[in-house]
Amino acid sequence: MMSQSAIFVDASFLLAIGGHRASGTTLRAAYTVNYEALIEGILKTAKEFSGLENLRIYWYDAAKDAIFTDQHKRIGLIPGVKVRLGRISFNGEQKGVDLKLGLDLVGIARNRAASVAFLVSGDDDLAEAVEEAQDLGMKVVLIGVEKADHRLGVASVAEHLALRVDSIITLPEELIKTAFVKAVSWDPEHATQTATIANAPETIKAAKISTESQLMRPKPGAPKPPTPALLNQRPKFQSPVKATASTAPADYQLVYSSTQQTSGFAGAAGTGDPSAMDVATEVGSSVARNWHASTSQAELKDLLADRPLLPAEIDRVLLKDCAQRIGEWRTDLQDIRRAMRVAFWEQLDQLT
Structure with a gap:
């Protein structure tokens, strides 16, 4: 040898x-x-x-x-x-x-x-x-x-x-x-531009849409920014109240997972570890901020169009990041996974 x-x-x-x-x-x-x-x-x-x-x-x-x-x-x-x-x-x-x-x-x-x-x-x-x-x-x-x-x-x-x-x-x-x-940090100007596109009312005039599109200045050949009508076709995801060991949401929301071909209902968080829940929430928010700061308008449009389903690559990042903090066995708990996904959407709502 x-x-x-x-x-x-x-x-x-x-x-x-x-x-x-x-x-x-x-x-x-x-x-x-x-x-x-x-x-x-x-x-x-x-x-x-x-x-x-x-x-x-x-x-x-x-x-x-x-x-x-x-x-x-x-x-x-x-x-x-x-x-x-x-x-x-x-x-x-x-x-x-x-x-x-x-x-x-x-x-x-x-x-x-x-x-x-x-x-x-x-x-x-x-x-x-x-x-x-x-x-x-x-x-x-x-x-x-x-x-x-x-x-x-x-x-x-x-x-x-x-x-x-x-x-x-x-x-x-x-x-x-x-x-x-x-590589990325939160850019207030990027936030303002994204919010303009994502939250503009449906009654906005064509001239205003044209002006805002010029501000975005997409690269030649890039997909056009989504119109407000496209983004408003689906209602915003109403996440349940932040779950803890002692609280239960008044209603139940359908929760989807891109790692499984099934769906479930988000009820009370059960008896999860509060500190682990806090980490899960922090991870969900952090991934949303990093993803939003580095994404394009076309990617944002696609994500919102499929809401509340998360793309597999984002869901895998959530799971990996959480496992780095609290270990794999805790990350496998449904309450922890649910908290991450809810926090991701809540943070994205604040950014857009």
Whole structure:
């Protein structure tokens, strides 16, 4: 087996943690990444631990129809980096990413192309691939992001995976701070312009619509801003009273989830943890602010047209952000999920 290393990066895992550290959300539009610096830092961390030269970095991500985006092309042009893409399904989930990573890891071990594999991931679905590579004589080292208050010392890594790797090391905190930068902030002018379009009365005159459209100045070829009539076709979502352990709303509202093909009714919050409910509300509001600050008028129109159904990509961000704060098992509680979605719509109503 050749004395060199290979690095396998689950981009969704790494970007979610780094982006959350920088912007408080896993929404990719809310932060920018210096990929060149990030990849150089990963290479340096691996080299300092093993002393080996690197075969290449395998970068795993997902895209619609597995077609390279401009971002993926940028990463793929970095020397020594190979981008491997899975697909994004109709409900926003990644498909084929873990499978590609696991097959490549075992393939490199079987071909004896590297003696040490560095794995940047936290997914327990990779545990079997790790053991197979080890059985073939390869050492597998997990590279994580430090989290001092976690029992494993790293963020968002499944214990099932952590128990199977040979070692766990962490990326320098300074690398995460410099490679990830918050990209969006709330812009009062943007808020005013958005509110003009979203809340203008239906009786507005055509001349006024024309004037406001000129103020928005959409780029050539971009979708036209929605008319007030379009946005007012659906009634505004009336969310239930903020639920706590001791309160119950007077009426019930239909609640939809983009992660399931079913709907339910929002009743009392039951006996949920008040602090967890507060976090859920804060997460919902934060995601709404970040999304609204980086969205286009066409995207806003589409979101409002499907209300109260949330797009899968936004719902997944809500769940990821909340899990970063209170853990996955609490985030799975229906009261917590409901509070996030209600807070998202309430915040969006205030912004528009």
